Amino acid sequence: MKLLRPEDVELLRALTPAVMKGKVAPGDTAGIDQTLQSFDTLMVDLSEPVVAGVQQAFDVLSFGLTRGLTTGQWSAWSNASLEDAESALARLRDSGIGLLNAIYAAVTRLIISAWYLVPENAATTGYPGPPKKVAGLVPAAAPAKEATP
Amino acid sequence: MTDLSTITFGSNTDPYNKAAERGWDITDASQLTSSLELEADVVIVGTGAGGGTAAETLSKAGLSVILLEAGPLKTSSQFDMQERAAYRDLYQEGTGRGTKDGGMVILQGRSVGGSTTVNWTTSFRTPPETLKFWGEHMGVSGCSVAEMEPYFEHMEGRLNIHKWPQAPNNNNAMLQRGAEKLGYPWATIHRNVRGCLNLGYCGLGCPVDAKQSMLVTTIPGALDNKAKLVHRARVVRIVREGDVVKGVEAEALTPDVRGTTGQKITVRATRTILAGGAINTPAVLLRSDAPDPHGRIGKRTFLHPATLAMGIYEELIDPYYGAPQSIYSDHFQWQDIHTGPIGFKLEVPPLQPAFAAGFYGAAGEQITESMDKLNHTQCMVALMRDGFHEESQGGAVEINDKGQPALDYPINGYLLDGVRRAYNAMLEMQFATGAKSARPAHKQAKHYTSWKEAKAAVAELDVAAHKATIGSAHVMGGCPMGDDPKQSVANCDGKFHHLDNLYIMDGSLFPTSIGANPQLSIYGLVYKLSTTLLTQFHA
Numbered sequence: 013m014k015l016l017r018p019e020d021v022e023l024l025r026a027l028t029p030a031v032m033k034g035k036v037a038p039g040d041t042a043g044i045d046q047t048l049q050s051f052d053t054l055m056v057d058l059s060e061p062v063v064a065g066v067q068q069a070f071d072v073l074s075f076g077l078t079r080g081l082t083t084g085q086w087s088a089w090s091n092a093s094l095e096d097a098e099s100a101l102a103r104l105r106d107s108g109i110g111l112l113n114a115i116y117a118a119v120t121r122l123i124i125s126a127w128y129l130v131p132e133n134a135a136t137t138g139y140p141g142p143p144k145k146v147a148g149l150v151p152a153a154a155p156a157k158e159a160t161p
Numbered sequence: 162m163t164d165l166s167t168i169t170f171g172s173n174t175d176p177y178n179k180a181a182e183r184g185w186d187i188t189d190a191s192q193l194t195s196s197l198e199l200e201a202d203v204v205i206v207g208t209g210a211g212g213g214t215a216a217e218t219l220s221k222a223g224l225s226v227i228l229l230e231a232g233p234l235k236t237s238s239q240f241d242m243q244e245r246a247a248y249r250d251l252y253q254e255g256t257g258r259g260t261k262d263g264g265m266v267i268l269q270g271r272s273v274g275g276s277t278t279v280n281w282t283t284s285f286r287t288p289p290e291t292l293k294f295w296g297e298h299m300g301v302s303g304c305s306v307a308e309m310e311p312y313f314e315h316m317e318g319r320l321n322i323h324k325w326p327q328a329p330n331n332n333n334a335m336l337q338r339g340a341e342k343l344g345y346p347w348a349t350i351h352r353n354v355r356g357c358l359n360l361g362y363c364g365l366g367c368p369v370d371a372k373q374s375m376l377v378t379t380i381p382g383a384l385d386n387k388a389k390l391v392h393r394a395r396v397v398r399i400v401r402e403g404d405v406v407k408g409v410e411a412e413a414l415t416p417d418v419r420g421t422t423g424q425k426i427t428v429r430a431t432r433t434i435l436a437g438g439a440i441n442t443p444a445v446l447l448r449s450d451a452p453d454p455h456g457r458i459g460k461r462t463f464l465h466p467a468t469l470a471m472g473i474y475e476e477l478i479d480p481y482y483g484a485p486q487s488i489y490s491d492h493f494q495w496q497d498i499h500t501g502p503i504g505f506k507l508e509v510p511p512l513q514p515a516f517a518a519g520f521y522g523a524a525g526e527q528i529t530e531s532m533d534k535l536n537h538t539q540c541m542v543a544l545m546r547d548g549f550h551e552e553s554q555g556g557a558v559e560i561n562d563k564g565q566p567a568l569d570y571p572i573n574g575y576l577l578d579g580v581r582r583a584y585n586a587m588l589e590m591q592f593a594t595g596a597k598s599a600r601p602a603h604k605q606a607k608h609y610t611s612w613k614e615a616k617a618a619v620a621e622l623d624v625a626a627h628k629a630t631i632g633s634a635h636v637m638g639g640c641p642m643g644d645d646p647k648q649s650v651a652n653c654d655g656k657f658h659h660l661d662n663l664y665i666m667d668g669s670l671f672p673t674s675i676g677a678n679p680q681l682s683i684y685g686l687v688y689k690l691s692t693t694l695l696t697q698f699h700a
Contacts, residue, residue, distance in 0.1 A: 034529040057249035059419065061565050062257035101524055105604050105628075113627035114263040117604065120524045125515050128532070129245045134514040138536030139481055140166035142242030143360060145368055 209275020330483025
């Protein structure tokens with residue numbers, strides 16, 4: 013991993029099957045690994061201030077005391093069941109504290125983006141993918157007729 | 162639409178493939194091995210709608226022009242319509258930019274051509290209501306509808322802006338149908354395209370150069386006129402001697418534009434033009450400790466805060482294909498311009514999967530089951546017209562101790578009232594057009610199966626910052642123009658009030674939001690300002 017720290021990986025291993033329920037099962041190691049790799053690449057593509065903000069959010073969710081207080085997960089994320097992860101996410105989402113809502117929004121958005129940025133995952137939406145571009149060819153699809161301005 | 166993944170086409174349209182034979186002077190600052198010192202009549206910071214327009218206008222008149230761009234030069238030969246590469250290479254902070262507290266995501270371009278390289282081609286003249294408001298309430302002179310007319314007309318010709326003549330894609334057609342069902346006015350959008358293949362990938366970089374962005378129009382025009390382009394060069398500050406600005410200092414960025422190489426670029430110029438967009442332009446002024454006696458720099462920055470609703474239909478929508486925006490409705494936009502609740506414009510966004518997945522704010526089966534039906538999903542977006550009412554003062558651009566900008570934009574009750582009204586407007590249109598289910602972009606919402614159910618649920622939703630999904634693709638203001646230095650940063654010629662030879666020519670000049678997608682407002686205004694600036698050189 014380039015930017016994900018070991019504690020981030022532990023957190024994301026627990027949260028990914030809850031965020032991507034129906035796509036990534038808790039025992040689906042290959043699916044989780046692929047999502048984490050994609051997440052790590054996504055982090056590299058963000059800016060330094062954004063990465064710093066994401067790491068602060070991860071710190072809140074990983075550090076024992078704040079983890080327990082904010083998510084109800086009092087033991088390590090590696091012990092969390094799918095139900096524990098779902099309950100943690102719901103607490104962050106429904107909290108009356110804006111900062112926790114913001115952490116929920118950032119972490120879920122990044123996991124979801126990381127998953128759908130993998131082209132074969134994007135195909136599960138019914139998206140056939142973009143047209144094929146062939147270097148050096150003239151446009152094969154004729155430009156549609158346009159009115160003059 | 163047909164399955165576009167089965168079609169192929171070529172990529173011989175890239176004007177930059179002939180850069181050498183056309184004698185273009187382009188420097189990639191990441192490759193510099195020593196510092197670079199340059200001189201010109203004019204240095205322009207930024208290559209988007211403002212910088213591109215100014216560069217062509219001034220270079221055509223024979224002035225020597227240097228364009229500095231923090232982003233990379235990426236051209237159609239590299240545009241492959243894949244989301245990951247586009248978000249990494251063409252957007253500020255890899256699409257991770259947001260407001261300071263994370264309440265809104267901000268999409269802004271960052272490559273040669275700026276946001277014009279990735280926008281959805283929607284072209285509106287500045288609405289007459291907005292120009293009138295600026296004249297009557299914001300101390301703006303010289304920008305009446307009649308005074309702006311020739312400048313808009315010129316830029317519309319230059320960029321082939323015309324009413325989209327093809328049928329809307331299903332995503333847009335549903336907005337039209339919803340408006341018709343409910344008796345709302347709607348109209349067809351004008352687009353800056355030439356030879357458009359109606360693919361739908363404007364937001365990922367036009368693969369065939371049909372979009373008449375700055376990347377393929379004014380910047381090639383300026384390069385033909387001997388302008389020099391330096392990309393991967395981030396301007397740190399303006400250089401001044403007393404009250405006179407003498408140019409800018411920049412730092413070379415690494416090839417991925419995420420770090421610096423240590424090389425410096427200094428440009429000395431008779432005139433300096435800031436055109437880095439409404440976050441980066443105030444940030445340059447703040448980093449430069451520019452005089453700001455009335456504390457106006459970076460204040461009143463506007464976003465057209467936007468929220469969404471997603472409806473699932475029996476029929477195929479294929480919302481990722483076809484011209485992204487071709488229909489709009491202003492039914493909710495212009496009532497009680499500055500005294501009533503916030504107005505909003507209704508449009509639709511394109512739904513490439515990773516982009517669309519960010520709209521819901523949902524997790525678990527709520528998101529995965531919604532996304533399973535993306536090909537049957539229609540999405541409406543409501544863009545709120547901020548900056549007109551006294552309870553809508555926008556945000557403030559600040560810099561941190563590293564000089565990096567952030568936009569602090571508090572989401573208040575006035576705005577959130579607009580979000581709730583927009584949810585209702587959009588959901589009602591979706592159910593009126595036969596949606597089987599629809600949901601607003603809110604983290605505690607779900608798919609509702611009737612307008613009655615949706616309306617009752619929206620009334621109960623906790624519409625609060627961070628719970629409602631709110632985003633922006635239009636950053637405006639922060640260096641407003643006006644005749645009164647107490648209320649503005651630049652005069653109505655774009656000249657910075659408190660220093661000589663420094664000009665601002667981008668969307669940061671707007672004293673309010675535009676109330677429409679802003680690209681043509683920037684083109685028209687900057688064409689006017691740069692034409693006016695020319696008279697100083699000829700005097």
